[in-house]
Amino acid sequence: xxxxxxxxxxxxxxxxxxxxxxxxxxxxxxxxxxxxxxxxxxxxxxxxxxxxxxxxxxxxxxxxxxxxxxxxxxxxxxxxxxxxxxxxxxxxxxxxxxxxxxxxxxxxxxxxxxxxxxxxxxxxxxxxxxxxxxxxxxxxxxxxxxxxxxxxxxxxxxxxxxxxxxxxxxxxxxxxxxxxxxxxxxxxxxxxxxxxxxxxxxxxxxxxxxxxxxxxxxxx
Amino acid sequence: xxxxxxxxxxxxxxxxxxxxxxxxxxxxxxxxxxxxxxxxxxxxxxxxxxxxxxxxxxxxxxxxxxxxxxxxxxxxxxxxxxxxxxxxxxxxxxxxxxxxxxxxxxxxxxxxxxxxxxx
Numbered sequence: 531x532x533x534x535x536x537x538x539x540x541x542x543x544x545x546x547x548x549x550x551x552x553x554x555x556x557x558x559x560x561x562x563x564x565x566x567x568x569x570x571x572x573x574x575x576x577x578x579x580x581x582x583x584x585x586x587x588x589x590x591x592x593x594x595x596x597x598x599x600x601x602x603x604x605x606x607x608x609x610x611x612x613x614x615x616x617x618x619x620x621x622x623x624x625x626x627x628x629x630x631x632x633x634x635x636x637x638x639x640x641x642x643x644x645x646x647x648x649x650x651x652x653x654x655x656x657x658x659x660x661x662x663x664x665x666x667x668x669x670x671x672x673x674x675x676x677x678x679x680x681x682x683x684x685x686x687x688x689x690x691x692x693x694x695x696x697x698x699x700x701x702x703x704x705x706x707x708x709x710x711x712x713x714x715x716x717x718x719x720x721x722x723x724x725x726x727x728x729x730x731x732x733x734x735x736x737x738x739x740x741x742x743x744x745x746x747x748x749x750x
Numbered sequence: 751x752x753x754x755x756x757x758x759x760x761x762x763x764x765x766x767x768x769x770x771x772x773x774x775x776x777x778x779x780x781x782x783x784x785x786x787x788x789x790x791x792x793x794x795x796x797x798x799x800x801x802x803x804x805x806x807x808x809x810x811x812x813x814x815x816x817x818x819x820x821x822x823x824x825x826x827x828x829x830x831x832x833x834x835x836x837x838x839x840x841x842x843x844x845x846x847x848x849x850x851x852x853x854x855x856x857x858x859x860x861x862x863x864x865x866x867x868x869x
Contacts, residue, residue: 531865531866531867531868532863532864532865533767533771533863533864533865533866534862534863535763535767535861535862535863535864536860536861536862536863537763537860537861538858538859538860539756539759539760539763539781539859539860539861540759540859541759541763542759542762543759620755621752622752622755624755652752652788653752653755656752656755656756656787657752657755677839678839680788681786681788681839682786682787682788685786685841685853685857711839713842714838714839714840714841714842715839715840715841716841717841717842717849718849
């Protein structure tokens, strides 16, 4: 006999993501999930963001790493609450991991939690973590073809950062191709160019994230 | 390799369905995966085959076949209400040029059905 199930395969992950949304709402917290390839500059961007953003908001960090806690250690100097999550080889964070990580953060004393996902363009995009926004980070040396190759992330993201633009003169990266592909894939996606070396564009990014957190928190 | 996590979810749901319906043997399970999910069929099958025969898995599922159907994307234009397939990943409406579009099909992963036997 044939039994119709019509069940979403991601149901168990999604229901835990709903639990996370409830916890975030109770604490009036905004959660951001940064996703990119390994080496595109997630930790560097955070190093350049946390100081400035920390002036307006009380921040907490969930630092995902496949192995080691090196990225978490890089951010220790900011004196912010950080939970280092080691996926022990798994290529993405899921809502169970985040739910546990939230337990270790002082939620009542925070305004915003930033998740640095495991470096990977495919798997992290699949998993709803209960976050308010996925932020995609792409970098110039990776090439201009990433949106075409990994469409899901660029569809799901609420903001896209093109990092390492200081390398534009040295590597073959066709800005027109990149911009055209993004316009086709997700015409409403804000695209911000940054360089963590020269500092270019960082003020635009910090303004975007400041506005996003403010809009998504209930005043008072 | 998000396929392995996905296979884990599939097997969990399958085991639950076996219990709920008191199945003694499951012939096949049919999965519909949206094209946008970028599932590699071989990887999903490999994960599923490893998990269904794992020690502790119910014997009823050990010969279960995985049928994977890839669902192409279908996009709805919220302005002119036409439906289109996003050629070369372009989600701008080909009829009216609107950017107010939404994916209707081809972005989900669903277990459609299982085929099995009861006592």
